[in-house]
Amino acid sequence: MEFFGHVIDGAEVKSAGGETFTSVDPYTREPWAEVALGGPAEVERAVAAARRAFDEGPWPRMGRAERGRLLHRLADLIVANADRLGLADTRDMGKPISQSRGNDVPRAADNFRFFADHARLTTAETLPMDSGHHAYTRYDPVGVAAAIAPWNFPLMLETWKIAPALAWGNTVVLKPAEDTPASATILARLALEAGLPPGVLNVVHGYGPDSAGQALTEHPGIDRITFTGESTTGRVISAAAAAHLVPVSLELGGKGANAVFADADLDNAVNWSIRAIFTNAGQVCLAGSRLYVQRPVFEEFMARFTAAAEAMRLGDPKLDTTELGPLASETHYRKVRGYVETVSDEGGTVHSGGLGDGWFVRPTVITGMPATGRHQREEIFGPVVTVTPFDTEDEVVALMNDTRYGLNAMLFTENLSRAHRVSARLRAGTVWVNCFFIRDLRAPFGGVGDSGVGREGGTFSREFFTEPKAVVMQIT
Numbered sequence: 001m002e003f004f005g006h007v008i009d010g011a012e013v014k015s016a017g018g019e020t021f022t023s024v025d026p027y028t029r030e031p032w033a034e035v036a037l038g039g040p041a042e043v044e045r046a047v048a049a050a051r052r053a054f055d056e057g058p059w060p061r062m063g064r065a066e067r068g069r070l071l072h073r074l075a076d077l078i079v080a081n082a083d084r085l086g087l088a089d090t091r092d093m094g095k096p097i098s099q100s101r102g103n104d105v106p107r108a109a110d111n112f113r114f115f116a117d118h119a120r121l122t123t124a125e126t127l128p129m130d131s132g133h134h135a136y137t138r139y140d141p142v143g144v145a146a147a148i149a150p151w152n153f154p155l156m157l158e159t160w161k162i163a164p165a166l167a168w169g170n171t172v173v174l175k176p177a178e179d180t181p182a183s184a185t186i187l188a189r190l191a192l193e194a195g196l197p198p199g200v201l202n203v204v205h206g207y208g209p210d211s212a213g214q215a216l217t218e219h220p221g222i223d224r225i226t227f228t229g230e231s232t233t234g235r236v237i238s239a240a241a242a243a244h245l246v247p248v249s250l251e252l253g254g255k256g257a258n259a260v261f262a263d264a265d266l267d268n269a270v271n272w273s274i275r276a277i278f279t280n281a282g283q284v285c286l287a288g289s290r291l292y293v294q295r296p297v298f299e300e301f302m303a304r305f306t307a308a309a310e311a312m313r314l315g316d317p318k319l320d321t322t323e324l325g326p327l328a329s330e331t332h333y334r335k336v337r338g339y340v341e342t343v344s345d346e347g348g349t350v351h352s353g354g355l356g357d358g359w360f361v362r363p364t365v366i367t368g369m370p371a372t373g374r375h376q377r378e379e380i381f382g383p384v385v386t387v388t389p390f391d392t393e394d395e396v397v398a399l400m401n402d403t404r405y406g407l408n409a410m411l412f413t414e415n416l417s418r419a420h421r422v423s424a425r426l427r428a429g430t431v432w433v434n435c436f437f438i439r440d441l442r443a444p445f446g447g448v449g450d451s452g453v454g455r456e457g458g459t460f461s462r463e464f465f466t467e468p469k470a471v472v473m474q475i476t
């Protein structure tokens with residue numbers, strides 16, 4: 001079995017007491033990697049190393065161009081190691097290799113390139129004042145950032161946090177999800193190879209409660225917490241951050257609504273709607289898990305959508321041809337299976353799909369589910385979609401907004417006015433019109449309600465990972 005250690009102060013290390021845990025490959029259902037299991041002692045060492053690197057090391061002082069050069073070198077190494085990194089995520093959580101190596105790894109490299117360039121090129125405010133003074137803004141690094149990541153896009157989401165934190169001159173302690181530890185250690189090894197000084201990027205493995213995650217979020221030496229994960233965990237982390245008045249960014253769960261109007265380009269709508277719910281076996285915070293189709297096209301859409309769902313290739317996620325892998329872990333499989341098995345109890349019908357072998361759930365389409373049913377309200381986080389017909393624009397806007405989440409929504413229409421009108425009325429952090437998951441890293445990303453607090457991306461990440469300071473000068 002491969003071994004993945006913590007990376008603290010420039011060295012890959014075991015836990016003080018030698019404790020480990022294993023990562024299980026959800027396709028073979030066998031352990032494939034042994035991982036150092038950290039706790040308060042390892043967090044203490046990592047935070048101390050990050051603090052030293054910030055207070056005494058060259059990183060915050062070396063300037064954005066030089067930091068950017070090193071972060072670009074790290075991006076180059078990520079691309080050069082795409083096979084290893086992609087396979088690590090695939091073995092940890094069953095994501096098809098075409099998505100991990102093909103999408104997440106290039107995006108991880110782009111995260112470093114984008115934030116390195118953004119920090120170097122972005123301008124700050126100068127405010128000429130009538131009083132004979134002027135004010136300007138400095139964006140200074142804050143210190144040590146704690147990053148806590150989920151298992152569904154391990155490398156991609158870890159780098160989405162690490163890259164802006166580092167680009168703006170901070171140091172980082174990352175706690176990856178316990179189901180997906182491998183790519184984080186590989187990334188930290190590559191960061192050292194790229195020339196990042198010791199202590200700038202530290203990785204501590206472990207669980208959440210009563211383990212490394214809790215120890216990190218409760219540590220008084222942390223200056224920022226950026227968290228992506230479940231809404232319930234977000235509440236716990238928010239409370240821990242409040243104890244030390246530490247700013248926290250929360251990217252939480254979702255229950256994405258997707259409306260197909262009768263005037264939509266149906267080929268395009270089917271294509272994106274399939275991707276919206278079945279990419280990464282539906283284990284996507286943005287998943288279009290509530291699909292609403294206007295009644296005149298309901299039958300035709302359903303026929304095409306179901307045919308496309310049934311044509312998806314399930315299998316070994318290590319094969320380039322596989323489109324849908326197993327669910328990420330046994331625990332998660334059991335949770336999703338629970339939803340599939342209770343569809344009729346809640347008043348719905350499994351139109352197609354259902355349980356597969358091992359930890360597979362086939363692309364599952366549910367009809368007839370009442371709006372109050374659990375399947376319409378709770379985040380299932382699997383390849384399971386409810387499809388509901390609607391008649392009017394007002395009706396579908398009300399249905400789409402009838403959720404405690406508010407991460408994203410999609411709508412499909414060829415009517416330009418409707419696209420703008422409905423987008424404005426939806427309560428969501430992102431609205432995609434005639435597409436899904438297209439990202440510009442300058443755009444705000446985050447959710448309303450139970451989907452999160454704060455936004456990340458471009459200047460939004462800068463606001464979070466820096467202390468904006470106003471300097472006011474007398475000029476006359």
Ligand code: NAD
Pocket residue numbers: 148149150151152153157175176177178206207208209210212213214215217228229230231233234236237250251252253254284285286379381407447451452
């Ligand atoms: P999770 O909340 O169970 O775990 C996320 C991380 O938090 C893990 O590293 C875990 O060890 C750690 N953790 C758990 N309890 C903790 C505690 N008390 N203190 C400190 N750390 C703790 O989430 P998950 O199951 O890994 O991820 C799936 C969830 O993430 C879904 O709800 C999904 O929608 C959400 N998600 C959101 C986004 C977004 O951008 N909004 C992106 C991806 C995933």
